[in-house]
Amino acid sequence: MLNITKEFPGIVANDNIxxxxxxxxIHALLGENGAGKSTLMSVLFGLYQPEKGEIRKNGKVVKINNPNDANDLGIGMVHQHFRLVEVFTVLENIILGVEPTKNGFLDMDEARExxxxxxxRYGLKVDPDAVIEDISVGMxxxxEILKMLYRDNEILIFDEPTAVLTPQEIAELLQIMRDLAKEGKSILFISHKLNEIxxxxxxxxxxxKGKCMGTVEIKDTTxxxxxxxxxxxxxxxxxxxxESQPGEVVLSIRNMTVPSKIHRNNAVKDVSFDVRRGEIVCIAGIDGNGQTExxxxxxxxxxxxxxxxxxxxKDISKASIxxxxVVGISHIPEDRQKYGLVLDYTLEENLVLQRYWQPQFQNKGFIKFDEVRKYALRLIDKFDIRSGQGPITVVRSMSGGNQQKAIIAREMDKDHELLVAVQPTRGLDVGAIEYIHRMLVEGRDSGKAVLLVSLELDEVLNVSDRILVMYEGEIxxxxxxxxxxxxxxxxxxxxAKRDNVKEIYNAG
Structure with a gap:
């Protein structure tokens, strides 16, 4: 990719890269949220057309007008936010666009094989008949990776591939990437995680900030x-x-049982625990063991x-969302696009989603837009949310990391007793992670209760005051x-190991 320049309203996303x-x-692409990494890869995959620059493959200039052109050139991409049809099965999603046929009919047997x-072969265990909306983000x-491998692509773009994976899955994925490189495939790997790079x-x-700071050999850097x-x-x-100073109990869960959407067993089985003021309790576990439910x-x-x-x-078991x-729960959800944001609303509208009905933002049913703008500008500045057009930016057009910052700003600024933070640093760069961790600790120190759900071992061990491990729906x-x-x-x-946690809680 030579001298690529890509502009959007109010921002030069790629500046002569x-x-x-x-x-x-395996070539890593590193940068802060909004630095232009995903944009550059979207240019290579044909999702965007650059204003300047050219792309060459094997020395020849190529024109990539759309993802079909990219696929024809052997370029595949695993997107940061998955491009999957939620009501289709795993198998249907993988073959979508390259369906094998026999005498004009779909040949699902060959595809399944x-x-x-x-x-x-690559240790990517999936159930071909599971429906996408019923499986975990890790699955x-x-x-997404199987979709790329199914098409026999030779240039593989991984956009933040480990953001939603557990430590074990990450180790497996890195091994898969090494194996693919050994087979002669070329990998572009977008990541914020310096350990993995x-x-x-x-x-x-x-x-x-859209500019190339240079390319380094990994063996020669730190x-x-x-x-x-x-x-x-x-x-x-x-x-x-x-050291934490736990106070009185803020959240008390007793004998919670939640059914599973995927199988007949319960996803959460008779779980009990407390979270107190002034402590960060972390629920750790491999994805799919009941944390989401x-x-x-x-x-x-x-x-x-x-x-x-x-x-x-106060019993809130039957309370609405x-x-x-209103009673004091702030929630940073696992899936920012599905549960955290209205993607076609502006940034300022998303920032007041939980509060627009309050007197500060409305009068007799009419929204005070000046107040909303003022509030949004304060949060954008405080949480360093970067976007092309500030508060009027449509959230769909923002980078994943800045979408995450918008949710964190909204939830942490709201008056709350309990912050439920699920994967709060997913897809964030080291500078933003440092900031979010500091905010969680500050929340704890100001007397809030924090329930953190994380798949990152480093985060679990560094941020939490107490760790509860979930396995197959139980603590x-x-x-x-x-x-x-x-x-x-x-x-x-x-x-492989278990405490008698339930007995301890039931006795207490």
Missing amino acids: TLRLRKGE KVVDLSE QQRV MEVADRCTVLR KEELSRMMVGREVSLKVDKK LVQALTGLEKMTSGSINLCG RERS VGELDPKETTDEELGLYMSG
């Missing part, structure tokens, strides 16, 4: 050097916090079959982050 990818290499073979990620990439190109190139300053990769039942998105939820001594919000361990290790946590997460 040159990127060279060698055959059989190829998909099963690919999933076994959807695998479907150091572990798997051969070279790394760093972008900052994490600190990369983060300095990316952010332009020193970044602390360690969470700085003092637990949070959805807690926030009102799913119904429980039994159990109770108390917030500050708005009632729970199987309660751990002190200061006294546990990655290995012990991993054993609990895989179900």
